[in-house]
Amino acid sequence: MRDEEMSTALLAWYDRHARDLPWRVGPAARAAGVQPDPYAVWLSEVMLQQTTVAAVRDYFHRFTTRWPDVAALAGAEDAAVMGEWAGLGYYARARNLLKCARVVAGEMGGRFPDTREGLLALPGIGPYTAAAIAAIAFDRAETVVDGNVERVMARLFAVQTPLPPAKPELTALAARLTPARRPGDYAQAVMDLGATICTPKSPACGICPLRAPCAARQQGIAADLPRKQPKKPKPTRHGIAYVGRRADGAWLLERRPDRGLLGGMLGWPGTDWREDPPAEAPPAAVEWRDTGAEVRHTFTHFHLRLSVRVAQLPADCTPARGAFLQPGDFRPSDLPTVMRKAFDIARRDAGMR
DNA sequence: CACTCGTGGCC
DNA sequence: TGGCCAAGAGT
Structure with missing residues (x-):
């Protein structure tokens, strides 16, 4: 033909x-x-x-x-x-x-x-x-x-x-x-x-x-067909995300830098994501509670296990990172999926209700 | 050229 | 459950 x-x-x-x-x-x-x-x-x-x-x-x-x-x-x-x-x-x-x-x-x-x-x-x-x-x-x-x-x-x-x-x-x-x-x-x-x-x-x-x-x-x-060249295995990285809510209901969020992973998106403050176990890096000097749950999420070239910490923050809280957003100023749907998963874990946590 | 960069569905 | 896959682009 x-x-x-x-x-x-x-x-x-x-x-x-x-x-x-x-x-x-x-x-x-x-x-x-x-x-x-x-x-x-x-x-x-x-x-x-x-x-x-x-x-x-x-x-x-x-x-x-x-x-x-x-x-x-x-x-x-x-x-x-x-x-x-x-x-x-x-x-x-x-x-x-x-x-x-x-x-x-x-x-x-x-x-x-x-x-x-x-x-x-x-x-x-x-x-x-x-x-x-x-x-x-x-x-x-x-x-x-x-x-x-x-x-x-x-x-x-x-x-x-x-x-x-x-x-x-x-x-x-x-x-x-x-x-x-x-x-x-x-x-x-x-x-x-x-x-x-x-x-x-x-x-x-x-x-x-x-x-x-x-x-x-x-x-x-x-x-x-088509034949494809073998792909590299995905490593697993680990990190910690901190989901903080102020007494007036505002959430502590940060805008990620324009370059790199999730660039330009809203997210929870947290550690870098590396293959080594992360060291705590809380964005505000309060007692953070370990939810005991972790987000499991797969990106294009690595798996992520993200531990979720939660805290109620005082009205006069001055965070080292991020900014407070009132519930009316952001929708959970504004978050990239991995961050929305962390949010879902935090909302289910007894300490946040 | 090799690597980075998301997510959900499917088997 | 985990790897594969989808109307790729930028660096």
């Missing part, structure tokens, strides 16, 4: 099976002349970086409700955006999202660049996202290569080279298939195929529109 026949088969499949997603202009509407909103495409693509559709849905709805366009987002407070992003992970995305919105609103008249090169120059927009926005929002014939596309190409052409070294090879194969017509629909079609049919485990080859030409299926090795 020729390349063009494969992309045509994929588009035909997409016409019948495209998922209905909140940020998507489906094939029928697009054929009728409906143009996607570049703001919605950009926002969804950034949220979808290394993140599942299921996890993104509610966040996308809350963001677009609160900030309907790029100018509104550009005018938002940093803390508001970080709080709304809390729980979605990879917080550099939120910091770069805001940077990007301010560049687009401030220097580009509120209009996103309509080329891959122009988009690539913006914060938080890399090779994948630049191509995706150019293709989906502006219908440019750019080749979109994400994890789905890598998997589909590796199987379709039975590429045995492991990732990440196989990346250039898979990108070249994906470029071969990218059609000049309907590149926006095509980009979403390949990714939908990877997300729903050509899945990582137990792919549904029986109902795949590309089952005939798929080399991996012919060889019976579809589920084994």
Whole structure:
């Protein structure tokens, strides 16, 4: 089967099976002349970086409700955006999202660049996202290569080279298939195929529109591709978090520095997280109670066991670290998940009720 | 190029 | 339970 026949088969499949997603202009509407909103495409693509559709849905709805366009987002407070992003992970995305919105609103008249090169120059927009926005929002014939596309190409052409070294090879194969017509629909079609049919485990080859030409299926090795280089084991780190509440109900919190883990997010004062046992580092000179419970949380490259200490703080407390926030000034949902877990432990503790 | 950077679901 | 995995980018 020729390349063009494969992309045509994929588009035909997409016409019948495209998922209905909140940020998507489906094939029928697009054929009728409906143009996607570049703001919605950009926002969804950034949220979808290394993140599942299921996890993104509610966040996308809350963001677009609160900030309907790029100018509104550009005018938002940093803390508001970080709080709304809390729980979605990879917080550099939120910091770069805001940077990007301010560049687009401030220097580009509120209009996103309509080329891959122009988009690539913006914060938080890399090779994948630049191509995706150019293709989906502006219908440019750019080749979109994400994890789905890598998997589909590796199987379709039975590429045995492991990732990440196989990346250039898979990108070249994906470029071969990218059609000049309907590149926006095509980009979403390949990714939908990877997300729903050509899945990582137990792919549904029986109902795949590309089952005939798929080399991996012919060889019976579809589920084994793409090959991947072995990963390093995750070490376990330890730390202590201090959840303090003042007599008037205010919580002792601190804003983490913009760089590094959980950068820019709200959190409980505490120790560094290292593989060695932590030494106590209380943020206020009072008696802290050990809840006896610890948060178990796994980050991308290490496991964390976080002991939780609690204390009732006096009205005249002057903490060495952090600042007091009234309950009305922060929502538990403003916390990244690991910090919300610590909060949940503290709230269940007898000494805090 | 290798490493950092979250989280939830799944088996 | 623990490793794997998801529409990657920045350094």
